[in-house]
Amino acid sequence: MQPKQAPILTVDRADTLLPFLLSHQKGKSRNNIKALLTRGQVLVDGQAVTRHDHPLVPGQTVSLRPRLQGGDLPFPLLYEDADLLAIDKPAGLLSTANEREQERTAFRAVSDWLRDRGEGRAFLVHRLDRDTSGVLLFAKSEAVQQRFQNEWNTLIRRRGYRAVVEGAPPEPAGTIRTQLRENRIHKVYSVRSGGKTAVTHYQVERLGADYALLAVAIDTGRKNQIRVHFSELGCPVAGDKVYGAATDPLGRLCLHAHELSFAHPVTGAELLLRSETPRGFSRLVR
Known part of the structure; x- marks a missing residue:
């Protein structure tokens, strides 16, 4: 029933x-x-x-939604095969444990789910910020995880995001290229030299009275890269008080990992995983 x-x-x-x-x-x-x-x-x-x-x-x-039964995942499963699985991570959930939270993480939920099915443990391929939602990829073995780590730039084709920013960028499309550094209180910022190169591409998809919806793609996966770049461009991601946002219209960071395109590290097949953009994002730019 x-x-x-x-x-x-x-x-x-x-x-x-x-x-x-x-x-x-x-x-x-x-x-x-x-x-x-x-x-x-x-x-x-x-x-x-x-x-x-x-x-x-x-x-x-x-x-x-009804209470999930016996080890079911508490979030949508986007893809699974013998080597990989991908979930649609909700905003507010850590990808993996930190010093304050060990239990309630995407990694723990996926690991428990696989263990309940007799499939061992999960191996995180990449991370999303706690307040960023969307496509999060896991390997089912350390060997597959290591393959991603060793061949990341070869295997990964595209990491696409949707972001709602306050105001709008100065141009309808562009590329932001800076060097990023992290300070003692773990805040990231751009420097002239001595940092790690970060490249962010964007295009305005829809412009509202107070916000703009952007399609974003990153060539590099630096910590807080998208958040820092749009903050320094004068249009911080909505809800991002750490990097200067004045508003929090949806009670979350308005950043969503919309798609991940890559070559399968075992089969070589081209995969495109997508998570639908949260409906609240569109409401802000009507």
């Missing part, structure tokens, strides 16, 4: 997610609701949300 589908709720006034859910989920406590968020069961406009203070605006939809 299929689990009963929960109704889709439409937001009729500005609110934040936890009080909205408490007002519409009778009989559930704050701890019950927070558990739903932690398990990735709460969807806003079809995207999993884990933050209890996620802001809501009129017209958005909120729904609950």
Whole structure:
């Protein structure tokens, strides 16, 4: 028997997610609701949300997906074969553990899922920032992971993103090329020399009154590269207070790993993995 589908709720006034859910989920406590968020069961406009203070605006939809059974992944599986798997990572979830969070990570969830199926563990191929959503790739063996590490520039064809920025870039399309360095408090910035080269290409897809939706591609995968480049261009990624954003319209960093194109390290097949752009991004540039 299929689990009963929960109704889709439409937001009729500005609110934040936890009080909205408490007002519409009778009989559930704050701890019950927070558990739903932690398990990735709460969807806003079809995207999993884990933050209890996620802001809501009129017209958005909120729904609950049924509790996942016995080791199922708490986020969509985009691709899987004998050597690789890719997920659609939600914003707010770490790719892998850090000094403050060891358990609630994409790596742990995928590793547990594979172990439950008797397939060993996962090996992270690349990372996304906690607040960046989208395509995240894992290998199923250390040998395949090592192949990516050794032949990254040969295997990877394209890393494409969607970003909503405050204002707009000075030109409708362009390439940003700088050298990046990280300071003692782990903030990244551009320097004239002595840093690591970072190259970001962009094109304005849609221009709104306050924001612009950009198609972004990177030649290099430096830490916080996209965020730093658009901040220094005068149009920070919306929701990115670390790098100068003044607004947080969706309660998350408005950066999404939209596509990953690469040659399969074992079969040689050309693969293109895509994750749909969050609907909230388009709403900001209507």
